[in-house]
Amino acid sequence: MKLKRILGSIAALSVCSALLASDCRGFQFVLETSAAADDIISYCYFEDGTGGWEARSADSAVISSDNYIQGSKSLFVSGRSDSWNGAQVALDADTFKAGSTYAFSAAAATCSNKQTLMMLSLQYTSGEETYYDHIASAYSKDKKWAVLANSEYTIPAGATDPVLYVETESGTSDFYVDDFKIGVKGSIKSTSPVSEVTGDLNGDEKISIIDLIMLKNCLLNPKTAPPKTADADSNGDVDLTDATLLIQYMLGQITAFPDPPVPTQPETTPFDYNPNVSFREAPGNYFNPCAQAGKIVKETYNGINGSNTLNVYLPNGYDSSKQYNIFYLMHGGGENENTIFSDDVKLGQMLDNMIMNGELEPMIVVTPTFNKCAAQTFYKEWRASVIPFVEGKYSTYADSTSEADLKASRMHRAYGGFSMGSASTWAGLVNGCLDICAYWMPLSGDNWEASGSGYNKAKSVADAIDRSGLAKNEYFIMCSTGSDDIAYPNMNPQMQEMQKMSQFVFTSDFSKGNFYFMVAPGKTHWWGYVKHYIYDTLPYFFHES
Ligand code: FER
Numbered sequence: 001m002k003l004k005r006i007l008g009s010i011a012a013l014s015v016c017s018a019l020l021a022s023d024c025r026g027f028q029f030v031l032e033t034s035a036a037a038d039d040i041i042s043y044c045y046f047e048d049g050t051g052g053w054e055a056r057s058a059d060s061a062v063i064s065s066d067n068y069i070q071g072s073k074s075l076f077v078s079g080r081s082d083s084w085n086g087a088q089v090a091l092d093a094d095t096f097k098a099g100s101t102y103a104f105s106a107a108a109a110t111c112s113n114k115q116t117l118m119m120l121s122l123q124y125t126s127g128e129e130t131y132y133d134h135i136a137s138a139y140s141k142d143k144k145w146a147v148l149a150n151s152e153y154t155i156p157a158g159a160t161d162p163v164l165y166v167e168t169e170s171g172t173s174d175f176y177v178d179d180f181k182i183g184v185k186g187s188i189k190s191t192s193p194v195s196e197v198t199g200d201l202n203g204d205e206k207i208s209i210i211d212l213i214m215l216k217n218c219l220l221n222p223k224t225a226p227p228k229t230a231d232a233d234s235n236g237d238v239d240l241t242d243a244t245l246l247i248q249y250m251l252g253q254i255t256a257f258p259d260p261p262v263p264t265q266p267e268t269t270p271f272d273y274n275p276n277v278s279f280r281e282a283p284g285n286y287f288n289p290c291a292q293a294g295k296i297v298k299e300t301y302n303g304i305n306g307s308n309t310l311n312v313y314l315p316n317g318y319d320s321s322k323q324y325n326i327f328y329l330m331h332g333g334g335e336n337e338n339t340i341f342s343d344d345v346k347l348g349q350m351l352d353n354m355i356m357n358g359e360l361e362p363m364i365v366v367t368p369t370f371n372k373c374a375a376q377t378f379y380k381e382w383r384a385s386v387i388p389f390v391e392g393k394y395s396t397y398a399d400s401t402s403e404a405d406l407k408a409s410r411m412h413r414a415y416g417g418f419s420m421g422s423a424s425t426w427a428g429l430v431n432g433c434l435d436i437c438a439y440w441m442p443l444s445g446d447n448w449e450a451s452g453s454g455y456n457k458a459k460s461v462a463d464a465i466d467r468s469g470l471a472k473n474e475y476f477i478m479c480s481t482g483s484d485d486i487a488y489p490n491m492n493p494q495m496q497e498m499q500k501m502s503q504f505v506f507t508s509d510f511s512k513g514n515f516y517f518m519v520a521p522g523k524t525h526w527w528g529y530v531k532h533y534i535y536d537t538l539p540y541f542f543h544e545s
Pocket of ligand 1: 332333334419420422423444445446447448486487488490491
């Protein structure tokens with residue numbers, strides 16, 4: 001062990017000086033994947049077309065010159081709604097024989113700002129069954145290229161209809177594919193197996209000089225994505241500090257790498273709750289353009305109900321290295337995803353002004369539409385398509401869009417809506433979405449998941465809470481309407497019954513309770529009033545942990 005350390009030290013020192021002194025191009029061999037031309041059986045560099053590559057359940061796969069690893073073009077894949085969506089090419093079964101071994105390689109680069117495991121996979125049929133196998137994988141982030149290569153992959157014996165494809169382990173961000181080739185067995189160098197051990201860049205389960213050389217290559221080639229394990233200080237960036245830490249580790253000066261830094265943003269903020277929040281209009285100038293305006297981005301995604309669009313409000317100064325709370329806000333019947341940020345409502349301006357004046361923490365607000373299904377079933381599309389699309393692309397508290405990470409970030413997610421949007425809110429809450437969302441804002445609409453009395457409607461909500469197994473400080477329901485609103489006579493009996501039930505503790509101080517109903521005197525069923533309910537109550541969200 002001691003001898004190993006000393007040898008390691010000497011090697012580390014020589015590389016350390018190489019790092020400082022040379023142009024180090026001699027070390028590039030580690031990431032080299034090129035094969036002799038004779039060894040290549042099939043290739044596509046996307047310079048002269050797609051070479052048979054096509055979208056795999058994504059909206060499109062087209063040639064792009066925005067990002068490439070060689071030549072001047074690549075294949076750009078967009079409009080994915082699941083992690084297995086991407087780009088694919090059918091393999092000629094006469095050329096690539098089942099049971100035979102070949103070398104496979106493709107470069108891939110995600111548009112996500114999160115580390116994303118890119119995968120080169122094979123779909124094939126055997127008998128009646130379809131199978132999916134992973135050939136090679138590597139991490140990418142911020143459009144940097146990861147090489148997915150396996151020098152010896154055997155197409156399973158008996159496989160028919162082989163289709164090669166590029167997908168991601170999680171998330172639905174757009175990505176690029178380039179430099180695709182299949183060669184004779186052994187002709188292309190395999191990329192490293194993916195390791196979870198910090199400092200082990202090449203996945204050989206050791207931390208050695210080879211890892212340091214690989215790290216150096218990543219630093220010298222900004223187009224190439226470093227593996228996740230290169231981030232020795234776990235701060236999200238790979239830089240010279242990580243190289244220094246690796247050297248120190250090999251010299252025995254440190255025995256472990258630093259723990260990930262504590263997030264600079266506090267998980268929760270102390271909040272001065274009013275336990276009986278009452279209706280108050282937002283200042284009139286909050287509906288004027290704001291000096292510190294956020295951005296409203298129109299997005300298209302391919303969801304379970306087909307292609308659809310939504311709007312994403314990004315607060316002023318949105319920074320993808322920070323994490324943001326997220327509020328999904330639904331329109332009413334006869335409206336659409338553009339209503340809420342339109343000049344009729346001007347919610348964007350109101351959010352800008354609230355955030356500028358410190359009344360609201362910067363957050364992401366998403367306005368989808370239930371117009372491709374029904375208000376009461378939209379929660380299915382929200383869960384299966386909208387959240388993975390939005391939170392795979394924008395930075396929320398979800399570390400990935402896996403089920404586990406959505407659950408872990410539930411205290412940073414809210415859902416609300418007006419009128420039929422309120423029907424969609426109750427539907428999501430009642431039908432199993434409490435596991436990924438803690439904050440709910442029904443506005444001028446009662447629960448249509450149960451018919452009949454206010455008691456029945458209240459009981460359907462209470463039952464969902466019982467099924468969720470959550471504690472009383474893990475779910476929060478902030479309801480509002482006007483006393484002259486058509487929803488009031490429907491909503492009020494349900495609200496009265498909920499107050500009697502043990503699952504609900506009535507107060508707008510969410511450090512002490514979880515349910516509130518604000519009634520605005522004389523107000524009717526109109527966004528012109530409802531926008532003020534959001535002004536009054538949205539600041540009460542996201543302070544609990
Ligand atoms: C309600 C009253 C009205 C309600 C929805 C509506 C979900 C919607 C009316 C419309 O779209 O015309 O209590 O609850």
